[in-house]
Amino acid sequence: MPTFSPSLDFARRLDSLDPLASCRDQFLITDPSLIYLDGNSLGRMTKAAAERAKQVMEEWGHDLIRGWNKDWWDAPRRVGDKIGKLIGAAPGQVIVTDTVSINLFKLATAALTLQPHRKRIITDTLNFPSDLYILQGIVHLLSNASPSPRGRGDGGEGKYELIRIPSRDNDITPDLAALEAAINEDTALVTLSHVTFKSGYLYDMRRITDLAHAKGALVLWDLSHSAGAVPIALDDCNADLAVGCTYKYLNGGPGAPAFLYVNKKLQEKLTSPIWGWWGQKNPFDFDLDYTPAPGVERFLAGTQPMISLLTMETALEPTLQAGLDAIRAKSVLMTDYASYLTDTWLAPFGFSLGSPRDSANRGSHIYIRHPEGYRIARALIEEMNVIPDFRAPHNLRLGFAPLYTSFAEIWEGFDRIRRVVEERRHEKYPKQKLTVT
Numbered sequence: 208m209p210t211f212s213p214s215l216d217f218a219r220r221l222d223s224l225d226p227l228a229s230c231r232d233q234f235l236i237t238d239p240s241l242i243y244l245d246g247n248s249l250g251r252m253t254k255a256a257a258e259r260a261k262q263v264m265e266e267w268g269h270d271l272i273r274g275w276n277k278d279w280w281d282a283p284r285r286v287g288d289k290i291g292k293l294i295g296a297a298p299g300q301v302i303v304t305d306t307v308s309i310n311l312f313k314l315a316t317a318a319l320t321l322q323p324h325r326k327r328i329i330t331d332t333l334n335f336p337s338d339l340y341i342l343q344g345i346v347h348l349l350s351n352a353s354p355s356p357r358g359r360g361d362g363g364e365g366k367y368e369l370i371r372i373p374s375r376d377n378d379i380t381p382d383l384a385a386l387e388a389a390i391n392e393d394t395a396l397v398t399l400s401h402v403t404f405k406s407g408y409l410y411d412m413r414r415i416t417d418l419a420h421a422k423g424a425l426v427l428w429d430l431s432h433s434a435g436a437v438p439i440a441l442d443d444c445n446a447d448l449a450v451g452c453t454y455k456y457l458n459g460g461p462g463a464p465a466f467l468y469v470n471k472k473l474q475e476k477l478t479s480p481i482w483g484w485w486g487q488k489n490p491f492d493f494d495l496d497y498t499p500a501p502g503v504e505r506f507l508a509g510t511q512p513m514i515s516l517l518t519m520e521t522a523l524e525p526t527l528q529a530g531l532d533a534i535r536a537k538s539v540l541m542t543d544y545a546s547y548l549t550d551t552w553l554a555p556f557g558f559s560l561g562s563p564r565d566s567a568n569r570g571s572h573i574y575i576r577h578p579e580g581y582r583i584a585r586a587l588i589e590e591m592n593v594i595p596d597f598r599a600p601h602n603l604r605l606g607f608a609p610l611y612t613s614f615a616e617i618w619e620g621f622d623r624i625r626r627v628v629e630e631r632r633h634e635k636y637p638k639q640k641l642t643v644t
């Protein structure tokens with residue numbers, strides 16, 4: 208870690224040396240006193256995306272159905288290739304479509320049905336709950352499907368087994384030895400979040416992919432918390448499959464469609480479990496029987512949400528311009544600085560860091576823990592104009608978005624957190640939780 212100092216002047220000096228400082232001007236900041244540390248849940252809006260949304264509405268009004276032949280129909284593939292540049296995927300392997308959850312369902316199911324005699328699926332307890340639910344649903348669906356018409360002996364029968372690798376040191380790092388030991392010849396799929404939503408732990412993609420391949424298993428990476436924050440080299444790591452989110456660090460907007468990646472080597476072998484007309488070879492032949500489209504497009508199902516998709520396309524520009532190396536360098540400095548302020552200012556008030564200390568194993572958010580985490584979060588939101596994320600039981604999650612978070616903003620955010628506990632402002636809030644935290 209570099210040597211930090213707790214003064215506001217020092218934070219301002221970091222800002223003056225920041226090569227990405229001017230990127231903030233591309234975002235709409237309506238309330239300069241708001242400390243927004245939740246860009247890892249919903250990224251800020253770019254001014255250009257707002258303009259583009261307006262323009263798309265005008266295109267809809269004027270072009271009507273003709274819009275599909277302009278730049279609408281090809282958008283999932285075109286925008287997918289742009290995202291490909293951010294995640295190390297050569298063209299023709301990424302499409303934008305549906306949600307992360309649905310894409311995970313499609314790709315995980317396709318991976319399992321490719322090797323039906325293998326029954327083991329491996330994930331971890333740090334994974335995002337929706338990912339675990341989707342996997343549980345797949346296990347339920349495939350294990351209870353009627354026996355194959357070919358009868359016993361084709362290797363397709365039997366129950367799937369979902370294994371969740373536990374974490375060590377109080378939910379900060381996964382137990383890598385247990386993960387390595389669990390991957391065996393019965394393993395069909397290893398699926399993990401590249402950066403875990405809980406502690407911000409960053410997996411070594413190449414190492415885990417190699418381990419799985421050595422046993423003949425496929426790997427499916429969820430890039431939701433790393434895309435746009437961490438350099439990713441899918442092709443270079445010989446990755447198989449990936450899904451990811453566009454409304455977090457990619458700033459695509461609430462509900463902007465997600466993306467999926469299928470390595471070229473697998474595209475013709477995999478079958479989507481959802482056969483829809485957008486994934487049909489010749490959708491406008493309106494053939495009565497389904498033939499999968501060649502390539503990654505077979506994982507499209509139905510009509511895509513053009514307004515949010517095209518708006519998100521424009522929102523990618525600042526990330527594409529800045530480049531992931533510069534973004535990562537700033538992200539590491541920000542999470543190091545935030546860890547330093549946690550230790551220096553907050554630890555005396557009972558806080559502890561719930562994220563890896565080594566930035567090589569950390570994404571762009573940190574967890575800070577306090578037994579009164581929930582009431583502190585409420586005080587921050589309701590009277591201090593700070594937006595963190597609260598995650599049960601006592602965690603405040605603080606996300607740092609290199610394109611628009613400044614060091615002075617981090618300083619101010621930590622100062623306000625410190626004031627809440629120092630002045631015991633949180634104690635007036637009930638312990639009873641609100642519905643949406």
Ligand SMILES: *Cc1c(COP(=O)(O)O)cnc(C)c1O
Nearest residue numbers: 306307308335400429431432452
């Ligand atoms: C944000 C996130 C999701 C979001 O899933 P949706 O289906 O798009 O709502 C999924 N997985 C992970 C790991 C996430 O961080």
